[in-house]
Amino acid sequence: xxxxxxxxxxxxxxxxxxxxxxxxxxxxxxxxxxxxxxxxxxxxxxxxxxxxxxxxxxxxxxxxxxxxxxxxxxxxxxxxxxxxxxxxxxxxxxxxxxxxxxxxxxxxxxxxxxxxxxxxxxxxxxxxxxxxxxxxxxxxxxxxxxxxxxxxxxxxxxxxxxxxxxxxxxxxxxxxxxxxxxxxxxxxxxxxxxxxxxxxxxxxxxxxxxxxxxxxxxxxxxxxxxxxxxxxxxxxxxxxxxxxxxxxxxxxxxxxxxxxxxxxxxxxxxxxxxxxxxxxxxxxxxxxxxxxxxxxxxxxxxxxxxxxxxxxxxxxxx
Numbered sequence: 001x002x003x004x005x006x007x008x009x010x011x012x013x014x015x016x017x018x019x020x021x022x023x024x025x026x027x028x029x030x031x032x033x034x035x036x037x038x039x040x041x042x043x044x045x046x047x048x049x050x051x052x053x054x055x056x057x058x059x060x061x062x063x064x065x066x067x068x069x070x071x072x073x074x075x076x077x078x079x080x081x082x083x084x085x086x087x088x089x090x091x092x093x094x095x096x097x098x099x100x101x102x103x104x105x106x107x108x109x110x111x112x113x114x115x116x117x118x119x120x121x122x123x124x125x126x127x128x129x130x131x132x133x134x135x136x137x138x139x140x141x142x143x144x145x146x147x148x149x150x151x152x153x154x155x156x157x158x159x160x161x162x163x164x165x166x167x168x169x170x171x172x173x174x175x176x177x178x179x180x181x182x183x184x185x186x187x188x189x190x191x192x193x194x195x196x197x198x199x200x201x202x203x204x205x206x207x208x209x210x211x212x213x214x215x216x217x218x219x220x221x222x223x224x225x226x227x228x229x230x231x232x233x234x235x236x237x238x239x240x241x242x243x244x245x246x247x248x249x250x251x252x253x254x255x256x257x258x259x260x261x262x263x264x265x266x267x268x269x270x271x272x273x274x275x276x277x278x279x280x281x282x283x284x285x286x287x288x289x290x291x292x293x294x295x296x297x298x299x300x301x302x303x304x305x306x307x308x309x310x311x312x313x314x315x316x317x318x
Contacts, residue, residue, distance in 0.1 A: 008034035012049055013058065013077070022063045022074025050075070058082060141201045144208040145186050148174040154191070154213045158205040167205040172197070173215035176225045187228060189217035198228065242272040242280060243294040250290040253283050267292070277302050285310070 011032045016023065025046055029035040035042040053060045059081045065074045141157075148155040155174050158167035173189040175196075183200050190197040245267040246254060255261065257280075260271040274280050277299055284291055284299075285306040293300040 004034060008032065008045075009049055009052060013053065016060070016075060016077045017079060019076060022061075022065050022076040024065060024072065024074045028075065139184055139201070141186075141204055141208050142177055142184060144210060145174055145177045145201070148208075148210050149177070151210070152215050152218075154211045154215055155186075155188075155208050156211055157208045159199055160203045160205060170199070171211075172199070173217050175219045175223065178225055178228070180229060187225060189215070191216060240274050240296070242270075242274060242296065242299055244270045244272060244284075245292040245294060246270055246287075247290040251287050254280075254287065254291065269294075281306055 011034065012028065015028065015031050023031070025043065028046060029042050035045055037045075050060055059077060061076055061078060062073050063076060065072045144155065147153075154171060156169065156171045159170045160167050171191045172186065173191065174186060175189065176187040178185040178187055178198075183202060186199045186201055188197065188199075189195070244251075244254060246269075247266075248263070248268055251270075254270060254272060257272050257274075258270040259273050262269040272280065280299065281302050284293060284303045288303070288307055293303055
């Protein structure tokens with residue numbers, strides 16, 4: 001969505017929210033910056049903007065301007081029907097909210113996410129709970145994916161799949177961004193394959209290009225991302241269990257994945273189900289100062305290889 005159009009929509013929203021009476025189309029065009037051109041052009045812009053507000057779930061109502069002239073209608077947003085009620089969160093809910101905010105670690109999104117948590121939590125605490133966690137691989141592409149979804153533009157990128165030896169160029173109509181099992185996914189319509197596909201964003205090579213082309217396949221009205229997750233989970237039998245020793249109060253990312261936790265004095269014992277080593281190796285290697293892999297041996301060895309390789313790479317320059 002173009003910057004000027006976004007600003008005009010926000011201004012329209014603010015004007016309608018702060019009006020106690022319905023506003024006619026002319027009153028709106030006079031009060032909201034951005035409606036330029038002849039009367040016909042202004043009317044087309046306003047009609048598009050009203051449709052956009054309704055598509056966003058904003059309850060824009062059409063009502064008579066006054067009781068004696070019901071043939072003259074105006075537009076108004078009833079604040080009671082739209083603004084959120086007071087939010088009351090438990091301590092556990094605030095912690096999970098903080099974990100979610102920490103996933104947005106890019107410069108563009110991190111400050112906004114943390115500010116939102118602080119505002120929600122302001123009545124009970126001035127400080128955002130400190131949770132040392134890094135959620136999800138491939139998050140650096142999320143801003144571009146969300147931009148493509150918002151603007152209804154096709155995205156293109158080089159992608160290495162499970163069976164691909166080299167990157168393959170993919171052109172996709174982006175539908176949703178999904179965080180699942182420690183990884184970010186792009187869900188969309190693959191124009192080359194002609195069907196719905198999911199792409200793990202840490203397998204994207206280089207940058208995502210947002211094209212000038214409108215998407216070919218819009219999101220179906222009955223599409224639910226939960227159905228995609230259910231298909232994945234029904235097709236993946238949990239056959240592997242990792243037993244880990246974690247220092248108390250540490251390893252938040254691993255604790256989120258754990259199915260069981262035995263609290264100890266020096267170490268907590270976690271049981272973490274997983275489908276493939278790649279789900280855990282990065283997390284375990286990154287937390288090697290506070291985590292020990294007890295079993296299986298194959299997972300322990302895989303983590304050790306990553307740590308040794310990393311140490312060698314950093315010691316070569318010294």
